[in-house]
Amino acid sequence: MQRPSPRLPERREKGKPVLVHCAAGTQRTGGVVAFYRLLVERKSPEFTFAEMRQYNYDPQRSPKLLKYVNDHIAEVAEDLVRDRIIDRAPDPLPRL
Numbered sequence: 768m769q770r771p772s773p774r775l776p777e778r779r780e781k782g783k784p785v786l787v788h789c790a791a792g793t794q795r796t797g798g799v800v801a802f803y804r805l806l807v808e809r810k811s812p813e814f815t816f817a818e819m820r821q822y823n824y825d826p827q828r829s830p831k832l833l834k835y836v837n838d839h840i841a842e843v844a845e846d847l848v849r850d851r852i853i854d855r856a857p858d859p860l861p862r863l
Contacts, residue, residue, distance in 0.1 A: 794832045797824050801836050802843050805861045807853055812861045819863075837862045 787803075789795040797819050804810040804818065826833060844856035 794824065794829045797822065798832055798836055801863065802840065805836075805840065805863075806844050806847055806857065809857065812863050815861075816863050833863045 787796050787799050801815050801819060804815040805812065810818075824832070840860050840862070841856070844853070844860060847853045848856055
């Protein structure tokens with residue numbers, strides 16, 4: 768997974784939008800946004816999952832996405848802390 772731009776916190780603080788996209792359309796965008804909502808914005812798993820569904824995520828069609836997010840959330844949180852995007856990982860880590 769590509770790391771977030773170092774300018775992301777700056778853009779967020781200024782209320783500027785950030786575009787996240789995947790050329791293949793294979794649910795990766797939803798995964799990145801889910802990590803962002805859960806770890807950076809500290810949104811609830813319920814909110815995050817509902818947003819995924821709102822943007823046409825189908826857990827029946829793409830069940831591996833939830834497993835991927837849950838299996839890698841600690842690793843992504845550590846990367847975000849190391850890169851000073853967040854000050855600390857949530858405890859406990861959220862799960863979808």
